[in-house]
Ligand SMILES: NC(=O)C1=CN([C@@H]2O[C@H](COP(=O)(O)OP(=O)(O)OC[C@H]3O[C@@H](n4cnc5c(N)ncnc54)[C@H](OP(=O)(O)O)[C@@H]3O)[C@@H](O)[C@H]2O)C=CC1
């Protein structure tokens with residue numbers, strides 16, 4: 001692998017502390033980092049290199065998957081970490097970085113590569129891109145890459161604008177739009193489950209599948225991210241990206257190869273097939289919620305409007321549920337119910353594929369058959385498993401049925417401990433120049449387009465009932481109604 005210089009813009013921020021540096025540490029332990037590499041944390045803070053290193057050591061101890069190995073590997077790893085104070089709006093900073101890049105190439109050779117990870121507020125992205133271009137820091141498309149954190153844009157128009165600008169300055173293959181859910185093992189495994197087995201594919205369509213549910217529930221509040229969340233909300237923060245990407249994995253057609261563009265094309269087809277919502281129909285398809293004050297894990301919990309950096313009258317949603325349809329042959333009239341929210345009853349990311357009931361059959365009524373067990377449940381996180389729930393005969397003299405599970409669990413195969421974190425997989429892909437798991441410009445735009453009508457209606461019509469759910473619940477009543485109207489319930493882990 002080519003010698004690599006990695007700039008982490010936002011090196012003092014939350015994401016760098018909790019995810020990026022710990023992920024790079026794990027990659028180092030596994031020998032996946034290139035021979036010579038340098039990680040340069042960048043922030044406005046005026047801190048010494050030694051202080052930065054000490055902070056990063058603490059982060060690794062706290063957040064790295066294999067923190068117990070900190071002592072063993074830290075001293076070697078830390079030699080590759082440095083810190084620079086820069087204002088990323090200032091030209092001078094890029095001049096200094098250009099000098100640093102020149103020196104790196106002189107030391108390690110012309111095949112060296114440079115990566116800029118933009119772990120900063122999205123408003124900084126355009127100025128950074130222009131300056132990197134202006135200082136020829138990304139002029140060689142084969143040896144320079146930029147990683148853009150989410151959110152990529154604020155809506156369809158701003159995402160398009162950013163894409164157009166980047167398209168003028170760089171080649172698409174240099175631009176890595178990250179969605180960390182795509183780095184999760186269990187999300188990638190959906191492709192293996194569907195396309196490496198002939199078992200499911202024949203029934204993976206509207207003839208046999210009744211509906212699909214995707215839940216991405218969190219127990220945490222918005223924590224210290226109030227100012228970001230006020231300009232985002234659950235729909236932009238989770239549905240536009242992570243949830244729709246999971247939906248694509250479930251709904252896409254079989255790829256003919258695992259080439260980056262082939263997978264991206266197949267996912268784009270799904271996004272483009274999402275049924276357009278007319279503004280007057282949005283209330284039938286989408287529900288929003290905001291948590292009020294209450295109790296969580298035996299402690300008093302603040303409501304969203306009482307959180308730091310949040311407007312006390314805020315109408316930003318912390319919960320969203322949407323019913324999507326994928327208007328193509330495979331998924332004709334099959335609803336995809338998705339929901340996500342903060343301070344919910346459980347941390348649970350789960351995909352449930354509900355099959356249609358068996359046709360009328362010979363079992364006596366007292367067999368108490370229901371058709372709900374007939375489902376495949378994919379645990380994305382924190383439970384990582386796949387369970388097929390089906391009807392079986394209850395042992396005994398009568399023909400009584402009961403639901404049973406056939407389970408593949410990562411934990412039971414000792415595989416959970418050696419799972420790379422999503423950011424490890426994705427950072428390794430950036431270093432190796434593999435964009436398969438990253439979003440192409442058109443995908444990001446198609447995802448914004450899918451939720452644009454909801455954003456517009458919600459933006460124009462303030463909610464009348466906020467706050468409308470309590471911490472520790474499963475969200476607002478209306479979310480139950482959204483799915484109950486069609487005769488179903490949301491699936492959660494204990495009862496699936
Ligand atoms: N945190 C998370 O869990 C997630 C974050 N993201 C995305 O990642 C990005 C970063 O988020 P997060 O780490 O939480 O943000 P933080 O607010 O914690 O950190 C922001 C970083 O940007 C730096 N910064 C801000 N302005 C400048 C500037 N003008 N010049 C140089 N550095 C600057 C800050 O440095 P300093 O303080 O030293 O000035 C700090 O390191 C955002 O786009 C966010 O949406 C995405 C998914 C999850």
Ligand SMILES: O=C1O[C@H](COP(=O)(O)O)[C@@H](O)[C@H](O)[C@H]1O
Pocket residue numbers: 218237238349381
């Ligand atoms: O991108 C985001 O994701 C996290 C949830 O990610 P997970 O891997 O912990 O499930 C979410 O908390 C955050 O609000 C959002 O920005």
